[in-house]
Amino acid sequence: xxRSYHSREARWLGAVSLIMIVLGTMALSSCSRPxxxxxxxxxxxxxxxxxxxxxxxxxxxxxxxxxxxxxxxEPAWAHLxxxxxxxxxxxxxxxxxxxxxxxxAFDEDEKRYLTKHLAEGFQxxxxxxxxxxxxxxxxxPGVVEIDSGGFFIEEGRLHLILANYRQPVSMAFIREQxxxxxxxxxxxxxYDVVPQDHQTVHTVRRMDLTQSLLKQxxxxxxxxxxxxxxxxxGDGETVGSSIEDRLRTLKRLxxxxxxxxxxxxxxxxxxxxxx
Amino acid sequence: MGQIAxxxxxxxxxxxxxxxxxxxxxxxxGTIMLAAPQKSQAIPAWARKYDADCAMCHYPVVxxxxxxxxxxxRAGYRTPSEFNKxxxxxxxxxxxxxxxxxxxxxxxxxxxxxxxxxxxxxLSIFYSGALTRxxxxxxxxxxxxxxSVDFHGHLQGIYGDSDGFISVRVGQMHMLQQEGVGxxxxxxxxxxxxxxxxxxxxxxxxxxxxxxxxxxxLRQKGVEVAYVRGAGRLLFQVTNGLNQTGSGxxxxxxxxPQKDYLVAYERILDEIASGFTLFYYHGxxxxxxxxxxxxxxxxxxxxxxxxxxxxFNLSKIxxxxxxxFFEIQGGYIRSHDNNPSLVGSPGQLSRDVEGNAxxxxxQQYVTGPELTFFERYSCMDLNAPRPNSTxxxxxxxxxxxxxxxxxxxxxxxYTDNRFSGITGHLALLELQANW
Numbered sequence: 001x002x003r004s005y006h007s008r009e010a011r012w013l014g015a016v017s018l019i020m021i022v023l024g025t026m027a028l029s030s031c032s033r034p035x036x037x038x039x040x041x042x043x044x045x046x047x048x049x050x051x052x053x054x055x056x057x058x059x060x061x062x063x064x065x066x067x068x069x070x071x072x073x074e075p076a077w078a079h080l081x082x083x084x085x086x087x088x089x090x091x092x093x094x095x096x097x098x099x100x101x102x103x104x105a106f107d108e109d110e111k112r113y114l115t116k117h118l119a120e121g122f123q124x125x126x127x128x129x130x131x132x133x134x135x136x137x138x139x140x141p142g143v144v145e146i147d148s149g150g151f152f153i154e155e156g157r158l159h160l161i162l163a164n165y166r167q168p169v170s171m172a173f174i175r176e177q178x179x180x181x182x183x184x185x186x187x188x189x190x191y192d193v194v195p196q197d198h199q200t201v202h203t204v205r206r207m208d209l210t211q212s213l214l215k216q217x218x219x220x221x222x223x224x225x226x227x228x229x230x231x232x233x234g235d236g237e238t239v240g241s242s243i244e245d246r247l248r249t250l251k252r253l254x255x256x257x258x259x260x261x262x263x264x265x266x267x268x269x270x271x272x273x274x275x
Numbered sequence: 276m277g278q279i280a281x282x283x284x285x286x287x288x289x290x291x292x293x294x295x296x297x298x299x300x301x302x303x304x305g306t307i308m309l310a311a312p313q314k315s316q317a318i319p320a321w322a323r324k325y326d327a328d329c330a331m332c333h334y335p336v337v338x339x340x341x342x343x344x345x346x347x348x349r350a351g352y353r354t355p356s357e358f359n360k361x362x363x364x365x366x367x368x369x370x371x372x373x374x375x376x377x378x379x380x381x382x383x384x385x386x387x388x389x390x391x392x393x394x395x396x397x398l399s400i401f402y403s404g405a406l407t408r409x410x411x412x413x414x415x416x417x418x419x420x421x422x423s424v425d426f427h428g429h430l431q432g433i434y435g436d437s438d439g440f441i442s443v444r445v446g447q448m449h450m451l452q453q454e455g456v457g458x459x460x461x462x463x464x465x466x467x468x469x470x471x472x473x474x475x476x477x478x479x480x481x482x483x484x485x486x487x488x489x490x491x492x493l494r495q496k497g498v499e500v501a502y503v504r505g506a507g508r509l510l511f512q513v514t515n516g517l518n519q520t521g522s523g524x525x526x527x528x529x530x531x532p533q534k535d536y537l538v539a540y541e542r543i544l545d546e547i548a549s550g551f552t553l554f555y556y557h558g559x560x561x562x563x564x565x566x567x568x569x570x571x572x573x574x575x576x577x578x579x580x581x582x583x584x585x586x587f588n589l590s591k592i593x594x595x596x597x598x599x600f601f602e603i604q605g606g607y608i609r610s611h612d613n614n615p616s617l618v619g620s621p622g623q624l625s626r627d628v629e630g631n632a633x634x635x636x637x638q639q640y641v642t643g644p645e646l647t648f649f650e651r652y653s654c655m656d657l658n659a660p661r662p663n664s665t666x667x668x669x670x671x672x673x674x675x676x677x678x679x680x681x682x683x684x685x686x687x688x689y690t691d692n693r694f695s696g697i698t699g700h701l702a703l704l705e706l707q708a709n710w
Contacts, residue, residue: 187328
């Protein structure tokens, strides 16, 4: 055989192999993509709260059945969101650095926005629908920070999948990916969810949101009835503890370094306003 | 340093047959099936510093940069909001990073024994970042396939703001390849396009046989002044040029009083990684250096000749619905060696050498599994007036992030070198970790 024949042969086989790889991968990729159905609860330029039904991903083609709809008032949601805490992960090669303090996962504006629209959404959510959210803020020129995830209620517990938290994004197509599927993590997280009373944190595998065997996304599971009974009811009335008890709890959290001085003062003022 | 593997495998034997390609395809597919795609990080020190995933600065995979990453590098490893601001140097983890690359290679080269080999082409330590309001530093210590450790690094000063600034770099640094845009950045796969990493003219007839070791992937010692305005960068470099080994890194330093210079203009076209670069390089070399070697200053040099390289590189990325992206990339380099009259073999005396080189490459990035496929054709006519002086390289491959701080790449290159009469095949499977 001549050299040119071998050259042609190698090129031909290479091209065929490549095409097979590309087609096979695209087929695998398209098979593993979930089918998403979204309905808007509220949408602004930089944030939204929506219903989302997911089919065909890690569920054998059957949608999950949640305990929706659920009627929880805005005060209840405010209380639940107040008690979601986040902590920056300790960094590698930072000897002597203090363990970062935990802090409320959402700022006051985010809480107000989510409180209003989660309350509205969960009253209308269907059993196969998550209530998902997307929140973005400019971080610096060319970069936005994105929080995204979703809530659902199952077997008496409120679940939060925090797929992206303070995720800095510089490319529009990644922003669009998260906008179109807020449950899909766009990258590594540098924060941990810190469980409070009546909360547990575990990692998400069952819904395979990451299309990965290794990637893990934190799932916060909240016994919301117990938490609300320890705080406020769905109507916003204090049922489980007095203001005095809650002030003591607040002080304990600050003394243990779980909340900052600023958070302590802000919460204390809010509690005192209720007197 | 992925180009090292390609260079090692230059001369090759004909015909791998179907087996090589099919085995490679199976390896790639097997790896895809076994590995779970995920993001990885490039310089994890900066990921730690900014609490950022790799995608803030990289596309489609580490270490290739997107527009934000390019601007970050241009600005001396600072974000737009960090211009003219003091830096916190207390956390060493924000500056220190490491990388290791391990390869399994298959080499079937004409005239040599067919072989496979484990290689460690790169074990690196980086200490880099912005140091003060205006200054930054890059230090890279590395070992490649040997026990020796090499260092290179540079200091960089930035004057201006994020809209427009002047940058001055001093030290030993890459020229365009690994530092530029439009195909001049670090490769998506393992190997650098041959036209950027290999000799571009067939002048091996010159004395010492090392006269034209120049290529664009060298780390040269010198100074660079650049003006950055928006997406554009105009740069001017003055460097030692080649020493007699052609490496530009020998301890001896410059062997003559002449300096080489490079003028280039590069522009980023979009937020992902599209861009183009126009460049002109002028160098001086000597065909005769005595004594031959790298220790001590030369006692005599002769047969001076000048050479030039100019051309362009460009890349453009197109979105393909929600499936991913398609990229077309390419470049052209025109070479001219102004050979001295007393150098050359019979029949070649005093003849200048002209070379032409170009490459085209396409890449497909698939969202979801986050795989990137690439295919490249490179053609170098090492001596344009001479027949049968063309070298062609055909490369295909796939790269994917496996897990945080880890990526894997499979790449195959077929080389048909008519200049040397040697053909061959090189397959590489690489695992790269950054932390």
